[in-house]
Amino acid sequence: MKNKLFKNFTITLFIGFLFSATSLAQETTVDDYRMKFDFNTFKQADNSRLLEVSFIGTNKKDRKDKAPVFEADIEFYNFLNEQEVKLGVAKTDKEGLAQLTLEENQSYLVDEEGYINLKAVFEGTGELDSEEEEIAVKDLYFELDLEEIDSVKTVLLQVYTLDSIKSKVPVEEIDVIFSVGGMLSKMPIEEASVENGEYEFEFPEGIPGDKDGNIDVFVSLEDHDDFANVIQKKTVNWGVLNKIIETESNTLWSEVAPIWMYVVLTILLVGVWSNYIYSFINLLKIKKEGKELESKNKELS
Amino acid sequence: MNIEKRKSELVKEFTPMLRKSTTTSKIWIGFLIAVILVGMYAFYIQLTKGHEVTGMRDNVVWGIYIINFIFFVCLSYSGAFITGILHFFKTPWKNSVLRIVEIVTVLSIVIGPIFILLCIGRLDRLFYLFMYPRIQSPIIWDVIAISTDLIGCFLYLYLTFIPDFAILRDNGEGTPKWRQKLYKSLALGYQDTDSQRERLHKITKTMATMIIAMAIITYSVLAWIFSLTVQPGWNSTIFAPYFIIGGLYSGISVIIIAMYVIRKFYHLDHYIRKVHFIGAGIILLVISLLFGYFTFTEYFARWFSHKGPDINLLNTLFTKYFWEFIFANYIGVLVPIVILFFKKFRTIKSITFAAVIAILGLYFNRYLIIVPTLETPYLPIQDTRPEFIHYSATWIEWALSFTGIAVFILFFILLMRLVPIIPMSGIIDNERNQKGKFNESTKK
Numbered sequence: 001m002k003n004k005l006f007k008n009f010t011i012t013l014f015i016g017f018l019f020s021a022t023s024l025a026q027e028t029t030v031d032d033y034r035m036k037f038d039f040n041t042f043k044q045a046d047n048s049r050l051l052e053v054s055f056i057g058t059n060k061k062d063r064k065d066k067a068p069v070f071e072a073d074i075e076f077y078n079f080l081n082e083q084e085v086k087l088g089v090a091k092t093d094k095e096g097l098a099q100l101t102l103e104e105n106q107s108y109l110v111d112e113e114g115y116i117n118l119k120a121v122f123e124g125t126g127e128l129d130s131e132e133e134e135i136a137v138k139d140l141y142f143e144l145d146l147e148e149i150d151s152v153k154t155v156l157l158q159v160y161t162l163d164s165i166k167s168k169v170p171v172e173e174i175d176v177i178f179s180v181g182g183m184l185s186k187m188p189i190e191e192a193s194v195e196n197g198e199y200e201f202e203f204p205e206g207i208p209g210d211k212d213g214n215i216d217v218f219v220s221l222e223d224h225d226d227f228a229n230v231i232q233k234k235t236v237n238w239g240v241l242n243k244i245i246e247t248e249s250n251t252l253w254s255e256v257a258p259i260w261m262y263v264v265l266t267i268l269l270v271g272v273w274s275n276y277i278y279s280f281i282n283l284l285k286i287k288k289e290g291k292e293l294e295s296k297n298k299e300l301s
Numbered sequence: 302m303n304i305e306k307r308k309s310e311l312v313k314e315f316t317p318m319l320r321k322s323t324t325t326s327k328i329w330i331g332f333l334i335a336v337i338l339v340g341m342y343a344f345y346i347q348l349t350k351g352h353e354v355t356g357m358r359d360n361v362v363w364g365i366y367i368i369n370f371i372f373f374v375c376l377s378y379s380g381a382f383i384t385g386i387l388h389f390f391k392t393p394w395k396n397s398v399l400r401i402v403e404i405v406t407v408l409s410i411v412i413g414p415i416f417i418l419l420c421i422g423r424l425d426r427l428f429y430l431f432m433y434p435r436i437q438s439p440i441i442w443d444v445i446a447i448s449t450d451l452i453g454c455f456l457y458l459y460l461t462f463i464p465d466f467a468i469l470r471d472n473g474e475g476t477p478k479w480r481q482k483l484y485k486s487l488a489l490g491y492q493d494t495d496s497q498r499e500r501l502h503k504i505t506k507t508m509a510t511m512i513i514a515m516a517i518i519t520y521s522v523l524a525w526i527f528s529l530t531v532q533p534g535w536n537s538t539i540f541a542p543y544f545i546i547g548g549l550y551s552g553i554s555v556i557i558i559a560m561y562v563i564r565k566f567y568h569l570d571h572y573i574r575k576v577h578f579i580g581a582g583i584i585l586l587v588i589s590l591l592f593g594y595f596t597f598t599e600y601f602a603r604w605f606s607h608k609g610p611d612i613n614l615l616n617t618l619f620t621k622y623f624w625e626f627i628f629a630n631y632i633g634v635l636v637p638i639v640i641l642f643f644k645k646f647r648t649i650k651s652i653t654f655a656a657v658i659a660i661l662g663l664y665f666n667r668y669l670i671i672v673p674t675l676e677t678p679y680l681p682i683q684d685t686r687p688e689f690i691h692y693s694a695t696w697i698e699w700a701l702s703f704t705g706i707a708v709f710i711l712f713f714i715l716l717m718r719l720v721p722i723i724p725m726s727g728i729i730d731n732e733r734n735q736k737g738k739f740n741e742s743t744k745k
Contacts, residue, residue: 257436265436265445268518272449275511279456279504283489286463286497290490 068096170197209239340704373413379552380406464726633662
């Protein structure tokens with residue numbers, strides 16, 4: 001009776017585990033994710049233009065669970081009214097990003113107001129719906145100069161657009177950020193409001209450079225309604241030489257171990273081995289006594 | 302009580318056990334030798350063709366060899382710990398299990414390190430480890446700890462064997478000459494005089510104390526090999542006590558199984574009684590509760606901290622290793638708890654069943670500590686063949702693993718042929734003590 005009860009109990013427990021485990025092991029599908037298709041453009045320091053699409057799915061129940069769409073073909077177009085020019089195709093990477101770089105000399109279809117109309121298209125697959133997003137952007141130019149005027153390190157900036165005959169048209173008012181390059185990210189040194197296309201300021205002293213004293217100076221515009229993202233960069237030898245930071249070395253990686261380690265190990269080993277020797281000596285004494293007893297017994301017999 | 306007569310009676314009682322060779326035992330020994338021969342063939346292939354024949358590759362550099370190593374070494378340490386503790390108990394019941402524990406301790410510390418040698422790709426370079434040791438390295442601590450422990454365990458086992466060797470030497474009528482010579486040399490002239498007995502008890506007691514301390518230190522060193530690295534799943538402050546509890550869990554389980562098999566095969570029902578199983582079962586219950594608590598704490602902390610590599614590891618455990626994880630950490634812990642918690646379930650068979658489940662669960666637990674961590678390192682493994690990322694043990698590894706178990710059982714059987722599994726000297730000591738107490742009470 002007892003055995004039967006035990007058997008039934010074990011089987012019930014095991015089946016219970018099976019069910020709970022199966023419910024835990026359920027797989028998620030594409031329907032559990034909300035797809036996000038973001039299109040953006042960046043004008044880079046060499047005046048090339050980067051077109052970028054971020055294609056990521058976010059779990060409807062757990063926003064922390066993001067699934068980038070991998071190897072999706074994204075087509076980029078420049079269009080004006082009915083006219084459409086294919087700029088190229090890029091595949092999304094493991095981060096869900098598809099990027100296409102257009103060289104400085106790339107010609108675009110531009111509307112009357114000077115906007116370049118760009119479009120990113122994902123045709124869709126059996127499981128994923130098609131996606132499309134458009135942006136309109138004007139071509140903006142940053143001219144960055146780093147000069148010493150009367151021994152004062154000065155940063156000069158000209159901001160302009162080009163008209164139909166390629167002559168410079170200063171931008172009336174725009175907010176930009178000046179920064180210097182660092183190891184992990186850029187450090188802002190000036191937030192400026194540019195008026196009539198020109199701005200200048202004194203470069204701060206004491207900024208550390210690389211081993212040769214060089215500093216990368218950036219001016220950037222971010223998420224502007226008309227010009228989107230623009231960045232320009234110049235390198236100048238105005239940096240203070242970085243001092244070599246002496247970090248404390250890990251003593252475990254040195255040739256010789258820390259002294260305390262030798263001391264602890266020696267104490268432990270001496271303690272253990274002295275006990276072994278003590279036991280061994282006592283065993284010899286037992287043996288000696290045994291021999292003496294044996295010889296006595298022989299004598300008696 | 303005539304002690305010499307009693308000794309002679311005990312030898313007569315246990316001698317059949319030393320010489321018993323039934324058909325079953327012969328088949329069993331033949332089977333074990335066959336397993337060992339297959340293992341030797343597997344070793345030959347591994348030696349000539351290299352580690353290519355195993356499932357270990359660049360990323361997963363440790364497989365079931367290291368798991369066997371941990372398993373056997375932990376078994377030994379837990380055996381040492383238990384035998385050390387038992388030595389201080391002045392109860393007659395300890396006598397029936399003491400020698401089983403001692404043999405488990407010594408055999409597993411001999412077999413465990415062999416798996417490390419199988420794990421080394423270039424055995425010819427092994428001597429560099431001893432020529433140029435780095436005291437800072439936990440691997441060196443482990444080498445020192447295991448070699449020191451090995452000597453200590455042998456010495457302790459020998460000390461406990463001496464009185465029985467002496468009894469067998471003095472009552473050797475009808476035993477082969479080689480056996481008589483062997484017992485004579487191993488007994489070291491022990492005549493059971495008061496001074497000899499006192500001296501032997503003194504050094505055995507000191508060794509028992511030291512062996513407990515050594516088990517804790519060497520256990521911790523073994524755990525530090527993993528926890529002192531920054532690998533996800535290994536870098537944990539509670540790994541040393543977790544290993545100690547895990548080791549005790551497997552140690553007690555193996556002792557219960559050994560008790561069951563020996564009791565059944567040698568018909569020692571009057572020596573290894575139900576009370577021994579219930580006692581061991583209650584200890585197993587306490588250890589399983591502790592082991593479950595440590596396991597929960599370990600995984601809960603990793604899940605809650607939500608660090609990227611830890612989450613990757615947990616995802617692997619809950620997907621690829623789902624059933625292994627469930628068996629190791631749910632079935633392997635909860636089933637023994639349920640069986641051992643309720644008094645009516647505590648039968649000899651069910652306690653042994655709980656011990657079997659505990660051992661299997663713990664083996665999976667060790668597997669899940671080693672392999673999934675190596676499969677999910679900090680830097681994602683990219684653009685390589687699947688067999689370089691995912692580990693799967695080959696027949697060579699399994700054959701050598703089973704050889705380890707076969708050698709363990711075979712040596713256990715051979716040692717039981719050398720001395721009785723129930724220490725005769727222990728029975729004599731108990732009877733002598735009881736008589737002493739009785740005389741004292743009658744005088745009063």
